[in-house]
Amino acid sequence: MSDNTVAPPEGADQSQELEEPAGAPPGAGPGQPVPGDQQASSEEAAPEGAVSSEERLRQERDEYLDSLRRVQADFENYKKRMIRQQTEHLERAAEALVVKLLPVLDTLDLAVAHAAGREDEEAKALRQVASQLYDVLGKEGLERIEPEGAPFDPSTHDAVLHEEGPQGPHVSEVLRPGFKWRGKVIRPAMVKVQG
DSSP, rough: OOTOOOOTTSOOOTTTTOOOOTTTTOOOTSSSOOOOHHHHHHHHHHHHHHHHHHHHHHHHHHHHHHHHHHHHHHHHHHHHHHHHHHHHHHHHHHHHHHHHHHHHHHHHHHHHHHHTTTOOOOHHHHHHHHHHHHHHHHHHEEEEETTTBOOOOOOOTTEEEEEEESSEEEEEEEEEEEEEEEEEEEOOOOEEEEO
């Protein structure tokens, strides 16, 4: 025999070999782990690792969905805020334009009052222009304040003259009409108050 071979112990039956575990590959000894056993134990351990991995992925997904919802809500709020700001800007611009037109309307009123007794073509044309201008501005929200005979209201009337009278304070004469733009007083009526 050579040095590399191990002889069976004396008295042992040489035909009897050590039993290999069932399903073990050839050459696996009795004390060596069987690869199939490792697979079974790794399959049992895999679901626990997979569950934690799946749970981690679910948490990440939920975090991303929450983040997405917050970004969408922020964007919707931003759009609403921008629309509101643009609308307010347009309303202020329209109001500023109407305020600039008030002296023109005053001049037009004086011209119509001057032509009140005349029936020529120029007077009729002037009254038509004034009527159309007031109609257009009225449809957009301009209201004329002419409170003659009404009780005095300091929020819409600017009293420049006062005279004694038997009744409570009321407007006896309108010296210059006031105007409201979409419900907001942009110029109070200049009035004479009696009472």
